[in-house]
Amino acid sequence: MALGFLKSGKQNGGAGFGGKSLPGRAAVLGEVEELGIGMFWATDAEGRLSFLSQRALADLDLPADALIGKPLSQVFSEIEAEPGAPQQRAIGFKIKARSRIEEHVVALAAGKPGAEEGTRWWRLNGRPLVDARGNFLGYRGSAVDITSQYAHEMQVARQSQVDELTGLANRRKLGERLTAMLAAFRVSQRSCALMMLDLDRFKHVNDTMGHPAGDDLLRQVAERLKGIVKDNGEVGRLGGDEFQVLLPDMDDRGVLGELANRIVQSLSQPYQINGRRAIIGTSVGIAIAPYDGIDAPELTSAADMALYAAKETRGGTFCFFTSELRDAASKTAELGDRLRDAVDRGELKLAYQPLVDPVTNQVRCFEALLRWHDEDEGAVSPADFIPIAENDNLIIRIGEMALRQACNDALQWPESIHVAVNVSAKQFTRPGFCKSVAQVLEITGLPPARLELEITESVFVGDIEEVDAIFRDLKKLGVRLALDDFGTGYSSLGYLKNGHFDKLKIDQSFVRGCTENGDTNPAIITAIVALAKALGMVTVAEGVEAMDELGLVRDRGADLVQGYVYSPAIFQEEVLDKFADGTMLVEPSGPPRHRSERITIFRKVGLIHEDHYYNVILRNLSKTGARITGLAGVPVGTDVVLDLGHGQLVVSRVVNASESSQGLKFETSLISDGSGGFMTRHRISPYSLAEAGIPLAALGAGAFPLAKWRAAHKSPPAFIQLDLGV
Ligand code: C2E
Ligand code: CA
Ligand code: CA
Numbered sequence: 001m002a003l004g005f006l007k008s009g010k011q012n013g014g015a016g017f018g019g020k021s022l023p024g025r026a027a028v029l030g031e032v033e034e035l036g037i038g039m040f041w042a043t044d045a046e047g048r049l050s051f052l053s054q055r056a057l058a059d060l061d062l063p064a065d066a067l068i069g070k071p072l073s074q075v076f077s078e079i080e081a082e083p084g085a086p087q088q089r090a091i092g093f094k095i096k097a098r099s100r101i102e103e104h105v106v107a108l109a110a111g112k113p114g115a116e117e118g119t120r121w122w123r124l125n126g127r128p129l130v131d132a133r134g135n136f137l138g139y140r141g142s143a144v145d146i147t148s149q150y151a152h153e154m155q156v157a158r159q160s161q162v163d164e165l166t167g168l169a170n171r172r173k174l175g176e177r178l179t180a181m182l183a184a185f186r187v188s189q190r191s192c193a194l195m196m197l198d199l200d201r202f203k204h205v206n207d208t209m210g211h212p213a214g215d216d217l218l219r220q221v222a223e224r225l226k227g228i229v230k231d232n233g234e235v236g237r238l239g240g241d242e243f244q245v246l247l248p249d250m251d252d253r254g255v256l257g258e259l260a261n262r263i264v265q266s267l268s269q270p271y272q273i274n275g276r277r278a279i280i281g282t283s284v285g286i287a288i289a290p291y292d293g294i295d296a297p298e299l300t301s302a303a304d305m306a307l308y309a310a311k312e313t314r315g316g317t318f319c320f321f322t323s324e325l326r327d328a329a330s331k332t333a334e335l336g337d338r339l340r341d342a343v344d345r346g347e348l349k350l351a352y353q354p355l356v357d358p359v360t361n362q363v364r365c366f367e368a369l370l371r372w373h374d375e376d377e378g379a380v381s382p383a384d385f386i387p388i389a390e391n392d393n394l395i396i397r398i399g400e401m402a403l404r405q406a407c408n409d410a411l412q413w414p415e416s417i418h419v420a421v422n423v424s425a426k427q428f429t430r431p432g433f434c435k436s437v438a439q440v441l442e443i444t445g446l447p448p449a450r451l452e453l454e455i456t457e458s459v460f461v462g463d464i465e466e467v468d469a470i471f472r473d474l475k476k477l478g479v480r481l482a483l484d485d486f487g488t489g490y491s492s493l494g495y496l497k498n499g500h501f502d503k504l505k506i507d508q509s510f511v512r513g514c515t516e517n518g519d520t521n522p523a524i525i526t527a528i529v530a531l532a533k534a535l536g537m538v539t540v541a542e543g544v545e546a547m548d549e550l551g552l553v554r555d556r557g558a559d560l561v562q563g564y565v566y567s568p569a570i571f572q573e574e575v576l577d578k579f580a581d582g583t584m585l586v587e588p589s590g591p592p593r594h595r596s597e598r599i600t601i602f603r604k605v606g607l608i609h610e611d612h613y614y615n616v617i618l619r620n621l622s623k624t625g626a627r628i629t630g631l632a633g634v635p636v637g638t639d640v641v642l643d644l645g646h647g648q649l650v651v652s653r654v655v656n657a658s659e660s661s662q663g664l665k666f667e668t669s670l671i672s673d674g675s676g677g678f679m680t681r682h683r684i685s686p687y688s689l690a691e692a693g694i695p696l697a698a699l700g701a702g703a704f705p706l707a708k709w710r711a712a713h714k715s716p717p718a719f720i721q722l723d724l725g726v
Contacts, residue, residue: 005242018475019614024313038142038143038144039052039053039055039059039122039142039143039144039145040052040053040058040140040141040142040143041056041072041124041126041139041140041141041142041143042055042071042138042139042141043138043139044137044138045135045136045137045138045393046071046138047072047073047092047095047096047138047139048069048071048072048073049067049068049069049070049071049072049075050068050069051068052064052067052068056143059110059120059145060108060110060120061110062110067669071092072091072092072095072139073090073091073092073095075108076091076107076108076122077106077107077108077109078090078091078106079108091104091106091124093304093308094394096333097308097311098128098136099128099308099311100126100127100128100203101123101124101125101126101127101139101141102125102203102240102241103123103124103125103240104123104124104125105121105122105123105124105146105150106122106124107119107120107121108121108122111427115329119147119395120145120147120493121145121146121147121150122143122144122145122146122615123144123146124140124141124143125142125143126140126141126142127139127140127141133429133430133431135393135430139522151352155574157361160172161173163220163236163237165215165218165237166219166221166222166237167222168222168225168226168235168236168237168243169234169236169237170236170237171236171237171239173236173635174234174236174238174244175296176248176668177246178194178235178246178296178299178300179295179296181248182289182294182295182296182299183245185248185289185290186290186294186473189287190248191249191251191289191290192246192248192249192250192288192289192293193233193247193250193251193256193286193287193288193289193407194244194245194246194247194254194286194287194288194289194299194300194302194303195244195245195246195247195259195260195263195280195284195285195286195303196242196243196244196284196285196286196287196300196304196306196307197225197242197243197244197245197263197267197283197284197532198241198242198280198283198307198311199221199241199242199243199267199280199282199445200280200281200282200283200311200316200499201220201279201280201281202214202217202241203241205217205273205278205280209273209274209276209358211277213273213276213278216273216274217271217273217278217280218237218241218316219278220271220273221243222235222237222243224266224267225243225245225263227266228259228262228263228266229245229247229259230243232247232250232259232365233245233246233248233250234246235246245263247259250288251288251291251682251683252503252681252682253286253288253320253671253673253679253680253681253682254671254681256286256288256320257286257318257320257671257672257673260284260286260318261318263282263284263318264281264283264284264316264317264318266670267280267281267282268280268281268282268316269344271430277526281316281319282316283307283310283311283316283318283319284307284310284317284318284319285303285305285306285307285308285309285310285318285319285321286303286306286319286320286321287299287300287303287305287306287320287321288301288320288321291646291647291683292321292323292694293382299502302321302326303321303332305321305325305326305329306319306320306321306325307319309325313458314516320673320679322487322646323646332388335377335380335384335385335388336388336391336392336394336718338377339372339385339388339389339394340394341615342372342374343394343397343398343401347372347373348370348371348372348398348401348402349370349371349372349571350368350370350371350402350405350406350409350571350572351368351369351370351371351568351569351570351571352366352367352368352369352409352419352569352570352571352572352575353367353369353562353567353568353569353570354366354466354562354566354567354586355367355420355540355560355561355562355565356474356560356562356586356588357559357560357561358554358558358560358561358588359549359554360585361566361585361586361587361588362415362584362585363579363584363585363586364416364417364418365417365418365419365420365452365560366410366413366417366418366419366420366561366575367420367421367422367454367562367569368402368405368406368419368420368421368422369382369422370382370385370386370398370402370499371569371571372385378444386398386424389424390424390426391473395424395426395427396426396427396430399423399424399427400436400440402421402422403421403423403436403437403440404440404443404444406419406421407419407440407441407444407446408444408446409572409575410446410450410451411444411445411446412439412572412576413575413579414579414582414584415447415450416474416584417450418450418451418452418480419446419450419451419452419586420452420453420454420482421451421452421453421454422483422484423453423454423455424454424456425455425458425459427465428453428455428459428470429459429466429470433470434470434473434474436445437451437453437474437477437479438477441477441479447478448477448478448479449479449480450480451479451480452480452481452482452502452503453474453479453480453481453482454482454483454505455481455482455483456483456484456485457483457485457486457521460495468498471498471500475500480502480503481500481501481502481503481505482501482502482503482504482505482540483496483501483505484505485505485507485542486504486505486507486528487504487506487507487509487510487524487528491575494536494566496531496535497535498537499536501537502537502538503537503539503540504528504532504537504538504539504540505539505540505542505543505562506528506539506540506541506558507542507543508542508543509543510524510525510528511525511541511543511544511549511553512543512545512549512594513549513594514549514552514553514594515546515548515549515552515593515594516594522552522556525541525552525553525556525558526556526557528580529556529557529558530557533557538559538560539557539558539559539560540558540559540560540561540562541553541558541560541561541562541563542562542563543562543563543564544561544562544563544564544565544566544679545564545565545590545591545594546565546590546591546592546593546594547565547588547589547590547591547592547593548592548593548594549563549565549594550563550565550588551588559642563591564590565588565589566586566588567586568578600673601635603617603618604616604617604618604724605617605618605628605642605643605644605645606642606643606645607628607631607640607641607642607643608640608641608642608643608649609638609639609640609641609718609719610718612717612718612719613643614630614631614717614719614721615630615721615724616628616629616630616631617629617630617722617724618644619661621670621678622669622670622678623666623671623672624665624666624669624670625652625655625663625664625665625666626642626652626664626666627661627662627663627664628642628661628662628663628664628723629660629661630660630721630724631662631719631720631721631722631724632659632660632719632720633719633720634654634657634662634719635654635657635716636654636655636656637653637654638653638654639651639652639653639654640652640653640654640664642664642666644679646683647683647684648679648680648683648684649680649683649684650666650667650668650670650680651667651668652664652665652666652667653665653667660722666679668681672684
């Protein structure tokens with residue numbers, strides 16, 4: 001019932017939640033609360049408590065200002081699980097992932113010390129709220145005080161090992177089993193897999209068909225799970241719609257993937273409940289001891305992270321834990337925090353890269369590119385931090401700052417020189433963008449025709465009519481528009497014909513290496529230039545580094561060239577210094593020919609031959625083989641071991657070889673990792689490493705510790721290690 005209430009809030013964009021703008025609703029809210037049905041809470045986009053209803057405050061016997069503004073994860077503490085029992089996922093984690101909060105039990109410190117020593121237990125439900133443009137606004141949720149039942153339930157649960165509803169092992173039993181199993185297996189060096197399951201859309205069934213139907217559904221899910229897992233493992237229910245499967249002596253990721261897939265398939269088949277049909281989905285996260293964790297908390301958190309990754313991809317799928325998941329999640333969160341601080345402190349700077357006429361070597365325009373120097377990380381690329389800012393409203397602040405700064409700086413250049421500013425799709429489609437551009441132009445006094453906005457094809461999603469309207473408004477202002485990274489996106493030519501764009505920037509991927517033999521890129525460049533000319537657009541070739549590339553793009557008719565061959569992006573002081581004489585000429589300089597070894601899109605991996613360890617670059621990877629570069633003098637027929645990282649060793653044979661590149665065929669095929677990549681079926685066990693003298697404790701989440709092994713083995717290498725240049 002409380003949820004139906006929230007739904008109506010959502011339809012109205014949630015603006016009136018809390019009763020501010022809709023007094024009628026406030027009254028209903030009060031009535032619902034008085035009936036003792038529930039209490040309500042809300043957070044802002046940063047996860048801080050922004051609203052707590054009257055009854056909730058009364059329940060805690062605390063003044064509002066003691067709680068409002070505090071991070072939710074601070075107000076609501078996680079309940080302490082039984083020793084060894086897997087924890088429910090922390091609420092802070094859920095908020096970060098912006099996933100729904102469902103039946104999450106938390107503890108709160110109340111004002112009045114009482115029978116429960118001042119602690120109340122609430123069961124929370126909440127959902128993330130987004131506006132029409134997909135901006136995250138915060139959480140809206142309800143709560144029920146379960147303090148009196150909770151103490152009793154805890155008591156019962158403590159004594160019981162069985163989940164009453166499904167008859168499966170309960171959280172407590174699973175926790176004990178996992179802890180005991182891992183301790184025993186550590187001694188006997190056995191492996192064990194943990195699958196974490198979370199049903200998709202279960203809440204929906206529960207709400208629309210009623211709780212008894214939900215219970216029935218959970219029982220059927222339990223039956224199906226038991227039917228698939230059979231004697232191979234133990235199935236349990238953690239609570240709510242979360243299940244777990246414990247599989248001893250299982251480390252074959254091929255078999256596990258198949259099992260997970262069967263679970264996903266089976267649970268997604270329709271259910272019959274009281275003569276009605278219901279469909280739900282499920283996501284599965286998989287972690288394997290000892291590779292992904294050696295004790296219960298470690299393995300559980302690994303499986304949890306994999307589950308979140310599975311849910312994030314698209315739901316209805318499975319995902320294996322990899323240490324990249326952990327690294328990526330923590331790195332992104334950390335970088336986001338640092339970025340926010342850097343923006344607050346004004347540490348982001350703009351640099352300017354010239355766009356040059358390749359015939360006259362005259363600068364026509366400068367593109368503003370953000371530069372961020374982090375104390376610890378060093379220079380962080382905008383290609384890394386812009387996507388992080390885009391997850392957040394931070395991009396709006398950064399974008400407006402860049403626009404203002406660039407317009408100001410441009411005023412110090414000769415009047416004929418344009419300034420180009422990158423605009424992220426999120427910034428572009430936000431209401432009021434056009435107005436903010438107009439404002440900046442007015443404040444700075446820059447003539448609109450000198451400003452170019454660089455936009456990528458990614459703005460052409462969603463409501464195209466709306467996007468068109470933004471374009472028309474911007475054109476009315478008199479600013480110029482450039483289509484950036486042309487050729488990388490959807491590459492639909494439809495939106496070129498509508499005449500919005502003044503300039504088309506040919507993506508670097510077509511330009512770099514365009515002079516290599518037999519390359520189709522020159523033909524593509526020619527075609528794009530011709531098309532752009534026909535539609536009256538100026539063309540820019542991006543990422544030109546070598547003199548031969550410059551020659552080619554000039555001959556093919558590119559109007560402007562942007563690339564290291566003329567200049568990288570430089571700070572405003574240097575711009576003013578360099579062009580102090582006002583001629584705006586810049587001489588090209590660079591390597592005479594494009595050097596293909598500088599393509600760095602590939603992954604660095606290891607290669608073991610005899611007792612030597614080499615670094616190589618993986619050029620491509622298939623299930624059955626790979627191409628590597630970075631070594632010279634490797635004869636065909638050589639047996640080697642490819643180290644793909646994290647214990648993934650692949651026995652391979654060199655089947656063809658040129659001077660610096662080799663084709664490898666794998667002894668055993670790789671398997672797919674569920675998300676488009678490949679992985680090895682088995683990994684080399686940390687136990688074998690321990691036997692080789694590398695202690696388990698040395699096994700961090702990071703790289704496979706072969707470096708140590710390498711240091712201990714020092715015979716002369718058989719192959720020549722080339723400089724990888726990355
Ligand atoms: P972009 O708009 O395609 O910018 C061109 C990128 O290519 C810049 O990278 C530039 O330094 C690099 N580049 C230019 N010439 C060469 C060359 O000859 N060789 C090579 N290897 N690279 C070259 P940067 O500065 O790292 O920026 C990366 C991306 O970050 C930009 O790609 C743009 O999408 C985004 N970005 C940068 N500044 C902003 C900004 O103020 N707002 C927004 N929304 N995005 C920005
Ligand atoms: Ca750009
Ligand atoms: Ca570009």
